[in-house]
Amino acid sequence: MIEVLTSGVALGVHVPGLLLARRVREQGGDIRVTVLERLLPEQKRVTTEKMKWAFHRDFRVALAGRGIAADPSKAVEEEAVEELFRSWRGGGVHTLVVFSGFWLPIVARYAARCDRPPRVHVCHVDSVPSPSLRRADTSGLDVTHVRLADAENGTIPCSIPVSREPAPAWSEREQRLLVHGGGWGMGTYREQARRLSALGFALDVIAYEAQDVLDAPRVRYHMVDPDWHPWLDDGYPPLGRVRPGRPIRYTRGADHHSSFDLAGAAIATVSKPGGGTLLDSLWSATPVVFLKPFGDHERRNAELWEGKGFGIPFERWEGNGFAVDELHEAHLRLLDATANVPDYSGILTGRTGEGAV
Known part of the structure; x- marks a missing residue:
């Protein structure tokens, strides 16, 4: 055992x-x-x-x-x-x-x-x-x-x-960004989500409570069940789509956590560089646009991912005019990496x- x-x-x-x-x-x-x-x-x-x-x-x-x-x-x-x-x-x-x-x-x-x-x-x-x-x-x-x-x-x-399934091809992905703050919803992701939405990006945003949800065009909100805690059961976090005026229907898969599917459908994840985010990035072949880290260990995570060409700091991506081609190149490098x-x-x-x- x-x-x-x-x-x-x-x-x-x-x-x-x-x-x-x-x-x-x-x-x-x-x-x-x-x-x-x-x-x-x-x-x-x-x-x-x-x-x-x-x-x-x-x-x-x-x-x-x-x-x-x-x-x-x-x-x-x-x-x-x-x-x-x-x-x-x-x-x-x-x-x-x-x-x-x-x-x-x-x-x-x-x-x-x-x-x-x-x-x-x-x-x-x-x-x-x-x-x-x-x-x-x-x-x-x-x-x-x-x-x-x-x-x-x-x-x-x-x-x-x-997942044992291959990462979705770039051509199959929606031109969306996944924006979140890790398991506790921490960091500057909410401010950057508003900026990216104003720039015209379509977003999937993980909200953590009702006040996180804003009425914005081309933004889909998702929420982990606030009444669920890891010590209650051995399942993955229940996740549901937030729709105005409707109750949230929380679901979860048996194979992996539902937010991983959102990462696989996106062209990048915008988040602080936690270890779980790197794991999702690797296996979904989705690059990470790094926000401010939570501690030195996350800073080192970002340095590793950037050094391997798997991610980019938000400020540098902004300086490059939010170039999508740069994300595509990182996606291809991630695909090569998982094979080995x-x-x-x-x-x-x-x-x-x-x-x-």
Whole structure:
């Protein structure tokens, strides 16, 4: 049994974990996903939700609070942890794949009790260690670091296919831009969406609450169900089209998250450069127009993607007159790249070797 350990603090951590589980199951592997917040008391989850909305509504609050976020592993309920440990022992868990550094103190406690500790993979979705992984102490663990992007070496050592289907051809795409702010809806995307709409671009925009939705020509709004949280179930985020005067009908696929389909239909994604956004960009062959990053790890993500010709900062694209040809060239480079990227799910199950592009 393989156990994937994610956190609901960021969909850019949680969704790749769900994707990995999906790809492993396709190969007949026994795997499950556990979200850290399921071990927390209800009040702590409520606090996390309040922080999410504060960060969404004011990016300055998010930037100010990024370095002082508390470690949620210190607030877990002991009985929930012990029950989890019992399930790992009883279920024959031999591999733990950690997507959030907040899990590592709990993993270390479990490993210390085992005569034969499980192998531990730390999966880096970002191109350098994210804040939770930077702060984590792995000195007592035998850890294998798995990198889905590597800013230090300028490579994509391996990846998790978001879909087994080929990326849509450029000629099949609508001349639209997908605009979003990551799993928590953070950053300057709303301001830039208004600018791009005024310039005549057709847009798909991920809204996070009703006040985000504006009446603008050629703009389609979509919204993740605000009542859904990653710790409620193991499904992808429910997404629905916002239509004035109609209730939103939320749906989600079994294979991958619905926003990936919006990325595949677009000529570019306009977003801050989170690790999940890079993953979607790679497998949809959709370039990223980068907005202001949330922390140094996202800045390094943007540098990697720009260096490989897969994306461009918003200011530079603006300076180039918002040239669509530049996006097409990046799309072609992304198509070439995916042909050579090793599949981490195959590495995990022993079906493929490792490599780098």
